[in-house]
Amino acid sequence: MTVMDKPATSRETVEEIEQLFDRLWPLPRSITGEGARRTHSILGELVPLQRMEIPSGSPAFDWTVPKEWVVREAYVLAPDRRRILDFAESNLRLVGYSVPFRGRLSREALDAHLHSRPDLPEAIPYVTSYYAPRWGFCLSERERASLAPGEYEVVVDTELVDGALTLSEAVLPGNESDEVLISTYTCHPSLANNELSGPIAAAFLYRRLAAWPERRLTYRFVFAPETIGALSYLALREEHLRKHVVAGYVITCVGLPTRFTYKRSREGNTLADRAAMHVLRHFGTDYELRDFTPTGSDERQYCSPGFNLPVGSLMRGVYGEYPEYHTSLDNKALINFAALQGSIDAYEAVCRVLDRNLAFRNLLPFGEPQLGRRGLYPTLGIANQSERVAPMMWLLNLSDGRHDLLAIAERSGLAVEHLWQAAKAAEDKGVVTRCRVDQAEIPGRL
Amino acid sequence: MTVMDKPATSRETVEEIEQLFDRLWPLPRSITGEGARRTHSILGELVPLQRMEIPSGSPAFDWTVPKEWVVREAYVLAPDRRRILDFAESNLRLVGYSVPFRGRLSREALDAHLHSRPDLPEAIPYVTSYYAPRWGFCLSERERASLAPGEYEVVVDTELVDGALTLSEAVLPGNESDEVLISTYTCHPSLANNELSGPIAAAFLYRRLAAWPERRLTYRFVFAPETIGALSYLALREEHLRKHVVAGYVITCVGLPTRFTYKRSREGNTLADRAAMHVLRHFGTDYELRDFTPTGSDERQYCSPGFNLPVGSLMRGVYGEYPEYHTSLDNKALINFAALQGSIDAYEAVCRVLDRNLAFRNLLPFGEPQLGRRGLYPTLGIANQSERVAPMMWLLNLSDGRHDLLAIAERSGLAVEHLWQAAKAAEDKGVVTRCRVDQAEIPGRL
């Protein structure tokens, strides 16, 4: 018996999820800087993270790690000397990576540096300018309309310094060197679904998998800023990932109480896709499957043609598709913590399917083996027992060196879990033996 | 002109079918024994069967032929000394392969040896225990409820003796050594659809094919007990079957007046599947196609991974799916003999399609041949003659060494019969010549 048969004593409570959320929420995250570092420190309380600091100027394929962004303070003094648009009040107020500025501007001149969303008059948008020097402030359309004429004093006390980009990894070793990659990002300031739901889910998923008494596969967790962080990590681990990753997922946007959306990897039917689709098919909730697109999150990097890794993304409330996306309205009120926990459940189920996706060879392939005398088949012949014996029969019929358990599950409609149980029983009796199956040779994959 | 163009003078009457049914019905069939032998003798009046007796203890892959089961008498004396559950009254009364027993038991102790079907209170279930020593009786739920308290006397005068398992084959030779396998079972006692419909259909199918004046293919008929009989036959003919069988069918459950169900072979698109699907598509009746499953009848053995023969099953009233299955209610009243004859018609049509599934090479493949001067195309150009010439045009366009007539039929929607007629005409004029097509290279198969 392995841990997977035990009740999940390692399952976090919803309150633990919410507490972690509340601690991470106010930190002024960006692709570099202290906000990110403090985020990794807090996540490090749950996950034994290996922190890596990538120096500014380091190359990452076609990119260069930018300078580190330091924000001391940033605000505007209105004509009546009221302090408005204060970074200290909300870290969405300042355009990310704003360059230093101090000066007096008319209402009109200031306007060119302001960002709002006419379509969402109450929302403060999230805006960045990582690679082009700019400064700017974000505010709601309503606030913008209420700005009086007159002279404004702008204080952007920031600095771009030689520093580093922060990223972390944690590896849960398994019996085999094949790896499952779990990647999530830590670079947006106070955004809830499109930032915190990802690293929170990844951290608790780590804790659950760590509590499994046995792991066949190795699980690699990566926490890094989006794009430049994923690219920096790929630059560090390129050869290893190419060689070992058999499935991977970008965890992002998993906190809304909507149906699941699975976005396939670039090749569309990789092991990552097959495991996720299997879980969704058997999970009992509504879901949607999508083909890969080269827009989105870090699957863009993992699935770029030079790497083409088997990386998909199981989401719940997809980036760009809910109105609050990338605004101050993507906040705690939007999150359903039970749904977020359901996302962790789904990811754990996906990992369990991957872990149990063994392949076997039927050692008695000429006709059916006589299972009755091995205790693997009812000895009393009565009607309608085919459902009971179906997992064993499918296992034996398709364990021909071309089907892993997922492939048998796909063809039979059965759950990998039930096939795995049949396989263990048959293996105990010497009827099947483990083998390796070339993924590319699996016939009839869905 | 071949026989296929002639009226089917060899077609049996519905009365002949019913008479054969009535003779076979009462015989106490099991996987071995005199009931099976007498069944083969009666079938042997229609089909020149080669009888084979496989001695008890013979190996058949992972199995061993069991001892022969002899039933002298079996019944129970009720507390009032009435004889009940008498094997002489119905051969379903005794659990198949019951071991000898003689003794007195209380109503309660007897109960552990009784089998009924709470969901079908009027039905006596069919129960067997071939490979685990047991004895037992079958009765309706209603009968069970009416058993009085008191002492019962049980007589199971059976014996398991060194004997043999009976199976038979009959081979109708054709011009070619490629074979069509027709397999059916003869091991259930008085069951109608799920026993007798199969061997009866197979026997009359044999008689029809024997009356064809010409056969391109060789047709091999096997009558054997389910599972152990099919395995024993495979053990005997393994190499031959592997080498020669191009299509095969398990005939079972073909007597109900329901739509046809075709269960595909394991590979899903073998010649067997393509011929059966073609017939169903053109037969004008409702039908259903199903993927292979490793539960069912002897396709389980033929399609086990070690053999993986192209064997499907065309049924009408599928095992396990009609309520009377494996009970005393699967009796003559359930059978529609016209429907059973329709099943024989369908199987004959399938064999005809297989027999005519030739492949040709267009000898004039550069543009269309000028068919008009060969009498193969109308010389008067008028509108709307494309339907008339369609079989010839499809034949010529796709006779490229990659399409057999079935493949042309699948792509064009035409009947193999019409393509075959066009091919014969074109062959007569030297426009096409016969060739062989590798089944695996046929493109666009459905």
Added chain:
Amino acid sequence: MTVMDKPATSRETVEEIEQLFDRLWPLPRSITGEGARRTHSILGELVPLQRMEIPSGSPAFDWTVPKEWVVREAYVLAPDRRRILDFAESNLRLVGYSVPFRGRLSREALDAHLHSRPDLPEAIPYVTSYYAPRWGFCLSERERASLAPGEYEVVVDTELVDGALTLSEAVLPGNESDEVLISTYTCHPSLANNELSGPIAAAFLYRRLAAWPERRLTYRFVFAPETIGALSYLALREEHLRKHVVAGYVITCVGLPTRFTYKRSREGNTLADRAAMHVLRHFGTDYELRDFTPTGSDERQYCSPGFNLPVGSLMRGVYGEYPEYHTSLDNKALINFAALQGSIDAYEAVCRVLDRNLAFRNLLPFGEPQLGRRGLYPTLGIANQSERVAPMMWLLNLSDGRHDLLAIAERSGLAVEHLWQAAKAAEDKGVVTRCRVDQAEIPGRL
């Protein structure tokens, strides 16, 4: 900038189309003869045609070019000496290739030489007998019914002489030797949709493509009688066509105001098919896709198994499927000249897609290139810009040596035009470079 970005100043007016129709309408076309020659001369005013005269008796694969048909006059004198069924009145009156005859016949004897359409009592059918010597006249069912008893005098003053079959080609050279074949026929007498719409569309299409300032591909136009003309052309250009044609279309039946119908080439997913389907998908009008059939027009010859060229047909009012087909009712009143021009638009769009269907290799395939610093991506990060950048992202993700722009379009749902614009921008910045893609290796083609 190429011509494709310019307004189509070369687009003909609807009046020009109608004028060309009116000039071509009365000519007594057949597969040979002066009617065909005059047709080619008029078309030659728009297209610099290379005329070819193939002598009678020349072989064309399995066929022989027939003698040239000369019609001096043909009519019947009714018992009342009225001249009826006069070829001078309508060139549909005489069965095509009627052999000479002069004589007196009873009403009954004449009847065997008359052709009418009981299902279309007002229509004069179009009838030919190119390869079997016959004479005959065509008339409406109503006319036939009104023929009085008595003696008729028949004059068929025709001659079959050693002459030639007339066909023409015109080649618009491009930067590359890969060719697009445009084939249309010029052999039916006064028929509108099923004759004139084809060569008229082809001629104006030529004029449009000739006005493109740049052509990547070479465009080959063929005007020839159906069947024997296409075969004669194939006989002349066989090796060249095999080597160079990457896509081709038979233009016929493009003048009705119905939805578009695209008939695929024999292989079903050739470059010709992919380009036509792409245009239809993005054209905004209703359309229908059909699989290849070996009945129809000259795709029968181009797609015969010996050539198997990638030739489809985009139609509007398919031969054999509108009631007026091959009768006097297929006349000017049936044609919608705006629809005919829409067909030319569609064919030009297809050619543009083919011309722009380049393939590129991403030179920075490891992750995304940093597009912002190259001016290829917004430097300000705001929400919902993925649609704007989608063509660039798809281009980069799938430019892996296995996808041409059409394949990227098929997978992304984007237009080739937009991908081409992204590719040009990326090529300018050295991010991608042109490459060749083996059509057979394109994955996931629709």
